[in-house]
Amino acid sequence: KIGWGIAGRYAARNHQLPILIKYIDAKENLSIQVHPGDKYARKHEGDNGKNEMWFVLGADEGAFIYLGFSRDVTKEEVRRRIEENTLEEVLNRVEVKPNEAYYIPAGTVHAIGGGCLICEVQQTSNVTYRMYDYGRVDENGKTRELHVKKALDVLNYHRTEIADLKQRDTMSMEQYIDGMFGRNGKCTLLKYEAEGDLTILLPVSHLTFALVLDGSGKLYAGDSEESFRKGDTWMIHGRATRVSGKCKVLFVAI
Structure with missing residues (x-):
């Protein structure tokens, strides 16, 4: 559990x-x-x-x-x-x-x-x-x-x-797609591109998955630091998350 x-x-x-x-x-x-x-x-x-x-x-x-x-x-x-x-x-x-x-x-x-x-x-x-x-x-x-x-x-x-x-095809700015799974909304998608350091504020009471769509770098959440590359998926809990590197990351918060 x-x-x-x-x-x-x-x-x-x-x-x-x-x-x-x-x-x-x-x-x-x-x-x-x-x-x-x-x-x-x-x-x-x-x-x-x-x-x-x-x-x-x-x-x-x-x-x-x-x-x-x-x-x-x-x-x-x-x-x-x-x-x-x-x-x-x-x-x-x-x-x-x-x-x-x-x-x-x-x-x-x-x-x-x-x-x-x-x-x-x-x-x-x-x-x-x-x-x-x-x-x-x-x-x-x-x-x-x-x-x-x-x-x-x-x-x-x-x-x-x-x-x-078809959703916005640029990865250069954050994109919010709220309530994509019905009227009550079962998740929020946030799409980011980073070149260097980028701090992201996630919903504090939510479980969030970080899907690395391209590139590589490091993910900082709380006291944890993890390296990632294209194809990796991470499960995160916490509000402030920092991404370092050149990468494209999709955050899925539920």
């Missing part, structure tokens, strides 16, 4: 932490999927819904993500396109570059293409509805399970404007 000094306000609750942080290194196109919102997930799955944010750490030339529909569609059309293997024709195909960030709200069809290295910050949930997997089979000749019926229940069928979901 971890107490208040580590887990902040969540230590007083018999709950899991509200976010998961993953690094996804896609060697091939990942399945096209959608996540439900809280209301549907709790009713049908006994779990949370899932909103998420993607930060692009690396991308091969031409690497892309699918994010939402390129035009308004209907449930019947989506069902037919899944059956006919033409779903990709109505998806936004977005070529990505390092340091870009995208918000994926529940109900938005999405997929990560091969050649993308992504840091994913997501609402804690095990609910994913796979819509299309390119007809791939395993060593036994079996295709992966699809969840088309439930996916069709939760999809946002309207056109997705990429500009509405």
